[in-house]
Amino acid sequence: MKKRDLYISKILPFVDKPVIKVITGIRRSGKSALLMLLKDYLIEKGTAFDNIIYINFESMEFADIETAKDLYSYIIKRKPQNCKCYILLDEIQNVKEWERAVNSFQVDIDCDIYITGSNSQLLSSELSTLLAGRYVEFVIETLSFSEYLCFRNEEEKDIYKSFSQYLKLGGFPAIHAYNYDVDSAYKIVSDIYSSVILRDTIQRHNIRNVDQLNRIMRFILVNIGNLFSAKSISDYFVSQKRKIDVNTVYNYLSALESAYIIRRVNRYNLKGKEVLKTNEKFYLSDHALLYALMGYDSQWISGVMENIIFLEFVRRGYSVYVGKYDDNEIDFVGEKNGDKVYVQVTYKIETEKTFEREVNTLLKINDNYHKYIVTLDDMIAGNVGGIEKVHIADFLLKEVW
Numbered sequence: 001m002k003k004r005d006l007y008i009s010k011i012l013p014f015v016d017k018p019v020i021k022v023i024t025g026i027r028r029s030g031k032s033a034l035l036m037l038l039k040d041y042l043i044e045k046g047t048a049f050d051n052i053i054y055i056n057f058e059s060m061e062f063a064d065i066e067t068a069k070d071l072y073s074y075i076i077k078r079k080p081q082n083c084k085c086y087i088l089l090d091e092i093q094n095v096k097e098w099e100r101a102v103n104s105f106q107v108d109i110d111c112d113i114y115i116t117g118s119n120s121q122l123l124s125s126e127l128s129t130l131l132a133g134r135y136v137e138f139v140i141e142t143l144s145f146s147e148y149l150c151f152r153n154e155e156e157k158d159i160y161k162s163f164s165q166y167l168k169l170g171g172f173p174a175i176h177a178y179n180y181d182v183d184s185a186y187k188i189v190s191d192i193y194s195s196v197i198l199r200d201t202i203q204r205h206n207i208r209n210v211d212q213l214n215r216i217m218r219f220i221l222v223n224i225g226n227l228f229s230a231k232s233i234s235d236y237f238v239s240q241k242r243k244i245d246v247n248t249v250y251n252y253l254s255a256l257e258s259a260y261i262i263r264r265v266n267r268y269n270l271k272g273k274e275v276l277k278t279n280e281k282f283y284l285s286d287h288a289l290l291y292a293l294m295g296y297d298s299q300w301i302s303g304v305m306e307n308i309i310f311l312e313f314v315r316r317g318y319s320v321y322v323g324k325y326d327d328n329e330i331d332f333v334g335e336k337n338g339d340k341v342y343v344q345v346t347y348k349i350e351t352e353k354t355f356e357r358e359v360n361t362l363l364k365i366n367d368n369y370h371k372y373i374v375t376l377d378d379m380i381a382g383n384v385g386g387i388e389k390v391h392i393a394d395f396l397l398k399e400v401w
Contacts, residue, residue: 002151002177004034006315007140011038014136016084016112020102022123023116025140026260026285027200028192030173031116032056034140035088038114042086052086053078057094068100075101079109089115093122103130118200121258139260141315142286143171145308145396151176160378163393167304168296170288182296189292193261200259207255212244216252220262220282221290225303227267227279227322227329253282260285265310268321268333270365281322283307301376302347305392306331309345309374312396328361334401340369341401345392348377362387370401 007023011034014021023031039052053075055062065071071089079085087105092098092115105111120139123131145166149155151173154162168182169175172192175185197213207213219233230249237244256262263283267276284290287307290300313320313334323330323342332343342365344358362371363385371387374395382389395401 002033002173003037004030004140004147006144006147007034007138008037008041010138012041015041018106018134020106020131020135021114022135022137023114023140024120024122024137024260025118026142026192027118027196028172028174029140029142029260029285031118031140032090033173035090035114035116039086039088047086048080048083051080051083052088054088054090056090058091066096068095068097071095071098071101072104075105076109079111084110084112087111087113089113091116091118093117093119099125099128099130106134118196118260119204119258120260139314141171141311143173143176144312144315145171145393147171148176159393159397160391163396167287167301167308168291170286170291172286172288175288185288186292189286189288193289193293196259196261201255201261204259205251205255207252212242212248213252213255215242216249217256217261218294220256221284221294222300223303224283224287224290224300225281225306227281229279232279261289263310263314265320265322267324270323270325270330270333275321276324281306283310285311302345305347305374305376306345308392308396309343313341316401325361325364328364330361330365340367342369342371344373346373346375349373349375349389359384359387372401 011021023034025031035054039054042052043049055065057065065074075087102113102115105113123135123137143151145163148166148171149159149162152162169185170189172189175188180188201207202210202213216233219236230246230253233249234244234246253262257264261284263285265281265283267279269276284307287304290304309332310320313332316336318334318336318341321333323333330342331345334341342362344362346354346358349355349358358373365371372395373387373389374392375389376392378391381391381394
């Protein structure tokens with residue numbers, strides 16, 4: 001099993017601490033595998049196998065555990081006597097009022113609890129107030145480019161060639177555990193999307209107009225990297241003789257977000273130092289969703305590059321915004337621990353005019369934080385006025401930005 005050191009290193013400091021470890025993320029991002037890695041770690045450090053209770057609620061083996069009471073009874077019967085037990089609960093959102101059981105475990109038995117779920121609102125219900133202040137959450141993303149190289153054993157190969165494949169295939173671990181061709185990989189990703197849409201979106205939010213939801217999703221897919229709003233989506237549908245009100249669009253966007261299919265990025269006024277309320281960008285939890293659902297097309301590469309860089313910011317713990325400076329847009333402004341990083345993304349710098357446009361926007365920002373122009377051009381590396389030009393593969397593999 002391939003290790004996900006980025007996430008394991010974040011979770012290990014909380015092992016045996018009195019907080020619930022909550023692992024969330026889109027389906028098939030590797031949450032279950034991460035639980036197995038944690039289980040292996042516990043055994044390696046001397047925990048008896050019988051002291052670890054693992055339940056995958058998507059397995060028929062545990063289909064009878066439907067409520068908090070069922071879960072509580074199951075664990076109490078199997079917990080070891082007079083020693084600590086480790087409780088690993090996979091896809092716990094399938095259990096009604098699971099929060100009551102988990103809260104009781106903390107009160108009634110000596111245990112260390114790890115749970116996973118495929119919904120960002122896993123801890124937003126009224127019942128979740130039972131756990132307030134007693135959990136830490138880790139969002140698991142699909143494979144970064146660095147992890148992709150590890151999964152494919154390509155660390156020593158031509159990274160630009162490897163990135164070209166990553167650009168097409170995306171980062172769902174399931175398609176890199178085996179050597180699938182592109183068509184097979186897209187079939188797997190399409191099936192993942194269908195599962196997420198059905199179980200984590202349509203069923204969970206009681207959505208009746210599935211066609212409308214799918215049309216909104218297609219609008220988002222072909223507008224990756226573009227600014228738009230719920231109103232602009234509504235206006236587009238009206239122009240297509242398909243009326244939909246703005247509130248319904250908001251609800252659909254929220255449902256897609258809660259299932260981790262899409263991610264919202266707000267705009268930030270760098271001069272006024274405020275988050276803007278009009279127009280946003282939406283990115284995908286993995287760029288392979290675009291190609292799997294719409295087919296591969298090179299016209300979307302710029303948006304896909306932005307998608308990849310956005311997720312890398314998130315993995316590294318940055319708060320991410322789309323920057324606005326006067327009438328200029330900065331693709332990404334990342335903030336972490338008082339530090340900032342500015343990034344302009346461009347597919348290729350083919351003309352002097354393109355280069356000047358990207359550089360001049362960054363030069364207007366009068367501070368000493370790192371600024372990058374990230375591109376797919378192989379021979380573009382260099383530095384202009386403190387602004388670093390870098391190939392996207394090199395940018396993604398930088399240990400520090």
